[in-house]
Amino acid sequence: MSFFKTPPLPIIIGLNALMACSLISCNPQSSQFALKTTNSTPEPASLTTEAQPSNIQTIMKTNEEWKEVLSPKAYHILREHGTERPFGPDYKKFKKISDGGFHCAGCDLLLFEAKTSFDSRSGWPSFWKPAQDQNVKVIEDLSLGMKRMEVRCARCDGHLGHVFEGEGFGNPTDLRYCINAGALKHESETQ
Numbered sequence: 001m002s003f004f005k006t007p008p009l010p011i012i013i014g015l016n017a018l019m020a021c022s023l024i025s026c027n028p029q030s031s032q033f034a035l036k037t038t039n040s041t042p043e044p045a046s047l048t049t050e051a052q053p054s055n056i057q058t059i060m061k062t063n064e065e066w067k068e069v070l071s072p073k074a075y076h077i078l079r080e081h082g083t084e085r086p087f088g089p090d091y092k093k094f095k096k097i098s099d100g101g102f103h104c105a106g107c108d109l110l111l112f113e114a115k116t117s118f119d120s121r122s123g124w125p126s127f128w129k130p131a132q133d134q135n136v137k138v139i140e141d142l143s144l145g146m147k148r149m150e151v152r153c154a155r156c157d158g159h160l161g162h163v164f165e166g167e168g169f170g171n172p173t174d175l176r177y178c179i180n181a182g183a184l185k186h187e188s189e190t191q
């Protein structure tokens, strides 16, 4: 007698497929790219994870202090490594802006510029380079069973998104900084 039967096989397969889709949602070329990143090809110099000389003064706050200054949405992205849904309201607002700089929603550091954004059709803001290399940190991210390169703010260590290389978008660096719109604040919104 068993009250706790396992679900039929097709349901299990369906759930696994759904999980796989959600895990790689920041990457429109999904499984192909996920496979590619598992090889041992060295990262290009622009994606190095080694410490780089920087004169940026870092900001440290406790989670409670961050909660006081960030919206729940920005807190989730920046401090809990959250990912906003694609084509969300912040992305729609982002798409209407064609010039100026985008700053960190946590600490106001200039991170990206509208002139280096491009349309990747992913539903997240995409840039081919940071405003200044030293303003972002790139860290190897081995979570979720994939090798990805995480992008963080160099001043407050807030999670911004990931950077993907070699997708063939035809931009000058062949990089795509895939950034949560909710982690950014346009310069017109900064004091």
Ligand SMILES: [Zn+2]
Pocket: 104, 105, 106, 107, 108, 109, 153, 154, 155, 156, 157, 158
């Ligand atoms: Zn920051």
